[in-house]
Amino acid sequence: MLFERIVSEGLAHNSYIIGDEEKAAVIDPRRDCDIYLDIAARNNCTITHIFETHRNEDYVIGSPGLAHRCGAGIFHGAAMDFAYGNPVHEGDVFTFGSLSLQVLETPGHTEESISLVVRDQKSGRAPYLVFSGDTIFSGDIARTDFFGDARKEEMAKKIYDSITEKILSQGDGVILCPAHGAGSVCGGEIMDRPYTTVGYERATNPFLNIGRGAFVSARKMESHYTPPYFRTMERYNQDGAPLHHSPVLRMLTVSELEEFRHAGCQLLDIRAPADFAGGHIPKSISIWRGGISSFAGWFLNYKDPIILIDDFNQNIEQVVLQLFRMGYDNFAGIAAGGIMAWYKSGREIGTTGVCSVKKLNEQLDNSSPFVLDVRDIRNRRAVGHIRDSHHIYVGELPGHLHEIPTNQPVFVYCDAGFKAGIAASILAQNHYQGVTNVLGGMTAWKQAGFKIEH
Structure with a gap:
């Protein structure tokens, strides 16, 4: 028997390959699909089936590309009109040697969501594994808010x-x-946790220890953020995304970078926030490496080419892969020589401020700065906030710039300083002066023993 889980870091996406007797199926593949072909080849298997448990919102489905490479059939829930593949229904069974996969229709996260029950005929007919897609997770269940407030109750049920x-x-x-x-x-x-069990979730999952009425009420009250790139993913995943291999980026000289910058390219600086603050290419946005999957989709569009800016360009292909999985194919290149090449060229350098929580506390005691909290609302409510701070979630900041004054210093904080670095770069892009990232954020504020308001 072949079974392997493939983890895509950043998106926290799990895909799987399972098979027996030289036949295999892939469940929820990612866009860069070489890994499934490699695993199958090592195990002398042919991928014959590809299952999508639902139309995803956060990454590009890899089924069309994988099917193009290996000739496998694509199978998905019947409650959505996909432009590719084959619909499956409750009770449909597919066999791979001694293994069988039975379809369960499990709507809620999306209408067409399915789960797959795995049985091994050598061990009897009892199920031993379920690919649950985005229906149930370890300690949580999937979002049910993608259809708007009017259908929250329906989808929760x-x-x-x-x-x-x-x-x-x-x-x-x-x-x-x-x-x-x-x-x-x-x-x-x-x-x-990489895996869980039905029994463990029944005993510990907080959403399964309440009745149906309380469950539905809790789901109706839930609030999640929806980055704009989700709409593009939904369209790609229903109609089929463009078939591209992972891009190989060219190195750009400083002169080429300057030319592309003036042509409207998107400059993505993936260094740490404090490094960005100390000196960056004007008009660039700061999203640290670990935040690409969570935040690039809020700010990068799919039309203008992307240029990546780093210190030493080490392992930058992992950043490219994360963006590729989110549907970004349009890259102009990478800044050759990193940011240092730009520094040495004598061209303009942008800066933003950084400070400690001690400095912010002194400012609040002695003046009237504008303090901006860019954490998500759940964190703000759970942990509390710095006095006199104004809340705008970082992903929604571009649409709320009119709420931020241009005639006084702006101190930006989050939980540690990373999301605040994004916010500071957006403010700098929009010509705000005197913008300061409070390094350490709410974590440092609490550690210093300063007053927290609720």
């Missing part, structure tokens, strides 16, 4: 029934293999 009537009924010992792990935007508080 659907996902509750899908979980309790179909997945939990498989038996407590059954292993659950979800499509996302901790950090994914498709859940709220997903636990950092």
Whole structure:
């Protein structure tokens, strides 16, 4: 038997390959699909089936590209009109040697969501594994807010029934293999565990220890952020994304970079926030490496070419892959020689301020700065906030710039300083002067013992 989980860091996406007797299936593949072909080849298997548990919102589905490479059939839920592949229905069974995969229709996260029950005929007919897609996670369940407030109650009821009537009924010992792990935007508080079981979730998942009415009420009250790139992912994943291999970026000289900059390219600086603050190419946006998957989709468009800026351009291909998985294909290149080449050229350098929480506390005691909190609202409510601070979530900042004064210093904070670095770069792009990133953010403020308001 072949079984392997493939993790895409950043997006916290899990895909799987499973097979037996020289036939294999891939569940929820990512866009850069060489890894599935390599695994199949090492195990002397042919990929014959590709299953999509749902139309994803946070990354480009890899099924069309993988099918193009290996000739496998694509299968997905019947409740959505996909432009490719084949619809499946409740009870459909697919066999791979001694293994069988049975389809469960599990709507709620999306209308066409399915789960796949795995049985091994050598061990009897009892199920032992379920690919649960985005229906149930470890310690959490999927979002049900993608259809707007008018359908929140309806979708909450659907996902509750899908979980309790179909997945939990498989038996407590059954292993659950979800499509996302901790950090994914498709859940709220997903636990950092690679696998879980029906019994463990029944006993510990907070959403499964309440009745249907309380569950639906809780889901109706939930609030999530939806980055604008989700709309592009939905369109790509329903109609089929362009078939591209992972891009190989060319190195740009300083002169070429300057030319592209004036032509309207998007300059993405992936260094740490403090490094960006000390000196950057004007008009660039700061998103640190670890934040690409969570925040690039809020700020980067799909029309203008992207230029990557780093210190030493080490392992930059991982950043390219993360963007590629989110549908970004239009790259102009990488700044050759990193930011230092720009410094040495004598061209204009932009800066933003940084300070400690001690400095901000002194400013609040002695003057009237504008303090901007760019954390998500759940963090602000749970942890508290610095006095006199104004809240605008970092992803929504471009649409709320009119709320920020241009005639006084702006101190930006988040939980540690990374999201505040993004916000500071956006303000700098829009000609705000005197912008300061409070390094350490709320974590440092609390550690210093300064007053926290709720």
